[in-house]
Amino acid sequence: MGSDEERTTKALKGRRILIIEDDKDLTLRLKELFESCGVRSVSVKRCVRGARQGGLDILLKRGDDFDLICVDIMLPWSERDLKECQVLQREWNQLLKEVAKLREKRASGDDLAEQRDRLNKLSQEIRARIDREAGIKMIQHWRQEMSKKAGGQWSPKAAILILTAHLKDESLAAGLAEFTRRTRWITKPAFQWQVLTAAAELLDDATQARGGNECH
Secondary structure, rough: OHHHHHHHHHHHOOOEEEEEEOOOHHHHHHHHHHOOOOEEEEEEEEEEOOHHHHHHHHHHHHHHHHHHEEEEEOEEEHHHHHHHHHHHHHHHHHHHHHHHHHHHHHHHHHHHHHHHHHHHHHHHHHHHOOOOOOHHHHHHHHHHHHHHOOOOOOOOOOOOEEEOOOOOOOHHHHHOOHHHHHHEEEEEEHHHHHHHHHHHHHHHHHHHHHOOOOOO
């Protein structure tokens, strides 16, 4: 095992991690990934019904139990929206293949324009079914509620790892701007080492901030 892998495993070993995500397959992969590094426990909140509220509920009850919270920035408004998004995403993927074939055949601009219009319409339909700031609002609300209960003397123990499809949207960038301390975000799909490295660095920073006396 190389030195980078050793440092990553050491940082993650014995930690408690919470995953808030709507994608079942991604949730399973993340859970297995963290468990392979010897974390103490991985708790999962798969948000598909009232997504933002579902994640907030577990944060308010158990948020301080975790060392790291891994949260998807975008979550569907409901389980029905999630299923519809999955259907639309398959249609989107198929359409991308068709566009690639048209380009290979050097199709006319009109044909490509028609396909681009279809892609734009699909994108709008998908976006309408997603709470695009769910992760941000969830963490903000949690922090506000906990601080209020503690008379303003509370600060979160857990580091935050935010998963996002992209960072090009100005409104999302503005929402993320406040998350500068003990928070990082990575784009999906991310390689396994990117997730582990980001998580390990966050936890290492937390340990150093506490003077290196944190027990795993």
